[in-house]
Amino acid sequence: MNVLIIGSGGREHALAWKIKQSQEVKRLFIAPGNAGTMTLGQNLPLEVNDMAQLRAACIEQDIQLVVVGPEQPLVNGIVDFFRNDAMLKDIAIIGPSASAARLEGSKAFAKDFMAEFGIPTAGFIRVNLNNIDEGIDFLRNAKPPFVLKADGLAAGKGVLIIEEREEAEAELSAMLRGKFGKASETVVIEEFLKGIELSVFVLTDGQHYKMLPSAKDYKRIGENDTGLNTGGMGAVSPVPFADRHFMDKVRQRIIEPTIGGIAARGMDYRGFIFFGLMNVNGDPYVIEYNVRLGDPEAECILPRIKGDFAQLLLACHEGRLQEVKTELDDRHAVTFIMASGGYPGDFAKGKTITGLQDVEDCHLFHSGTSICVENGNIKTAGGRVLALTALDYSIQEARTKALSNLSRISFEGAYYRRDIGLDLIKWHYI
Ligand code: AMP
Ligand code: GLY
Secondary structure, eight states, X not given: OEEEEEEOSHHHHHHHHHHHXXXXXXXXXXXXXXXXXXXXXXXXXXXXXXXXHHHHHHHHTTOOEEEXXXXXXXXXXXXHHHHTOTTTTTSEEEEEOHHHHHHHHOHHHHHHHHHHTTOOBOXXXXXOGGGHHHHHHHXXXXXXXXXXXXXXXXXXXXXXXXXXXXXXXXXXXXXXXXXXXXXXXXXXXEOOOOSEEEXXXXXXXXXXXXXXXXXXXXXXXXXXXXXXXXXXXEEEESOTTOOHHHHHHIIIIIIHHHHHHHHHTTOOEXXXXXXXXXXXXXXXXXXXXXXXXOTTHHHHHGGGBOSOHHHHHHHHHTTOGGGOOOOBOOSEEEEEEEEOTTTTSOOOOOOBOBOGGGOOSSEEEESSEEEOTTTOOEEEOSSEEEEEEEEESSHHHHHHHHHHHHTTOBOTTOBOOSOTTGGGGGGGGO
C-alpha cells in the first residue's frame, strides 16, 4: 500500500517512522514533510490546506492510506472532500469529517456536546455581542482566575487565563470585537479547574475505540512551568498519576460517553481523539477535545505502541477496530524538544545543526528542519526544531539517556527545558 502523511512537524516524522515499519507499506509520502521525513519517504512540496494539490498527488501516486497530522485541514473538511470525490472515495483517510472536527474547531460546539452527553467539564457560558451582559454577570459571580476562550481556532493563542475581574471584562469585550478575528466572535467563559493536566489518546472508528498511551506535556517555555505558552516543550508517557483506578473513571465518564455521543449523532469519525484532561483531586474533567494526535505527545507515545500501525489505521477506517489487538511497550518514554532561541517569540532560522549522527539508543524526530541543497547540511526551519525521545525502565533513566544525547546536538541559540518529567519522578514511590 502507498501512504501519504499530511503535515511537517515532529508528529508527522514520528507517524512516518511508525507507519514505515509496516510490511504492507510500499511507498511513503509526506506533504510537505521536513529534513527528517525525507529519510523515510518522499517529501511532496504541497501546502496542507491545498486540497486540489493533495488530490492530484493522491491520484498520481496511487495512495491508499492518508493520515492527516494537523487540525486545520480536518476542520476545513478534507475528510468530506475525499469521501465525496469519485477518484478519492476509496482511500482510507484517517480523521473526522468537518462536522465532527468541530469538537476541536469550535469550543462552544464541544461544550454543548459535553453538556448533552453528561461528560464532566468546567461550568461555562457562551457569549457573543448580543448577550455580553450575561457574560459580565458570569464573571461577576465567578471566582478568579477567569478563563476566556475564543470559540474558533486561534493558532493555540485563543485561551486567556486572567486574575483580575476588570481585566477579564475588558478582554471579553476585546475578544468579541475581533481580537482573534472571526475565531472570537463567540467566546466561551469557563470556571477554572485546579488540578494536574494530562492527555489521553484513542483511535475510534465512530463505534469502537482503542486506547493509545497517555502522556503529560509541558506547555510553558521555561523550567518549572514558567514563561509563555508554547506548542509543547516535552512529554512523558505513561503518566504515573493516571493509575488504573483513574483511567477506569476516564473510560467510563469521558471516553465511552464521547464515543456514544459521536455514534448517537451519527458523526463520521474515523481517527484520533485527543482528550485534554484535568485531574481534579482524582476526578477527570475535559478541558478540550482535539481531533488529531498532539505534538510532542505523538513523538512520545508512538514509540510505545507495538505492532503494525498501518494495519491498525486501516482497521479503523473499515470499522474493524475491535478485531485488532494493540500491545504497549511498558517502558517509560520521555521526549525533549530542542527549540530555536527566542521561541515562542521571534527566532532566527537557517542555523546549521551538528551532532545529529551522534545520537544513540534514542528516537530523534525532526520538527522544524530543512536540508541545504548545496551541501546537504541540516538547518533549523522553525521554532520547535527537534524532538528527542528516550525509552527506559524509569522516567529517571529515560531522562538521563535523553539529556546525554541532547548534549551532543547543537545549533546557534538552541534551547531546551531540562526538567521534563522531573516533577513526575516522585509518583514512582507513592
Ligand atoms: P486549550 O487551548 O483549551 O488547551 O487551553 C490552554 C490551556 O489553558 C490548557 O492546557 C490549560 O492549561 C488551561 N485551561 C484551559 N481551560 C481551563 C480551565 N477551565 N481551567 C483551568 N485551566 C484551563
Ligand atoms: N501539545 C499539544 C497539542 O498538540 O495540541
